[in-house]
Amino acid sequence: AAALQGRLVALSITGGDPARIVRLRSALARDAAIRPFLEALYAPAPEVLAPADDTIICRCEEVTAGTIRATVDLGAPGPNQVKSMLRTGMGPCQGRVCGLAVAGIIAARKGEDPQVTDYYRIRPPLKPIPLAELAGFAPGIAAE
Numbered sequence: 418a419a420a421l422q423g424r425l426v427a428l429s430i431t432g433g434d435p436a437r438i439v440r441l442r443s444a445l446a447r448d449a450a451i452r453p454f455l456e457a458l459y460a461p462a463p464e465v466l467a468p469a470d471d472t473i474i475c476r477c478e479e480v481t482a483g484t485i486r487a488t489v490d491l492g493a494p495g496p497n498q499v500k501s502m503l504r505t506g507m508g509p510c511q512g513r514v515c516g517l518a519v520a521g522i523i524a525a526r527k528g529e530d531p532q533v534t535d536y537y538r539i540r541p542p543l544k545p546i547p548l549a550e551l552a553g554f555a556p557g558i559a560a561e
């Protein structure tokens with residue numbers, strides 16, 4: 418599915434053959450049809466989504482699930498406030514490891530859908546680059 422999505426994106430950007438786009442979308446829909454079954458069959462264990470209080474969630478800052486829950490109980494409404502209070506997401510990985518887990522724990526504690534729980538505010542250093550620069554990327558140059 419990822420390869421099909423990649424081809425679809427490339428064709429969409431370059432204004433590719435519409436018939437080919439339709440075929441790719443059809444193939445993608447076929448591949449994606451099994452997704453609900455796989456998600457049901459390989460659903461993560463409940464303790465993965467609701468870790469025990471002593472489980473370290475933010476490894477960089479050594480913050481546990483219990484501390485995050487306690488911070489929500491004190492009134493922290495979302496990941497950015499938890500970040501301000503506990504430094505979650507401020508370690509060397511900048512929240513890449515803990516971000517989803519922190520947001521999930523907050524959502525569960527607040528009894529809200531994880532889709533509506535905020536996420537860490539993305540902060541610089543960000544390095545946006547033009548698509549043309551990506552398109553002109555010569556493999557091997559960055560591999561040094």
Ligand code: FES
Binds near residue numbers: 474475476477509512
């Ligand atoms: S694990 Fe939380 S900032 Fe790295």
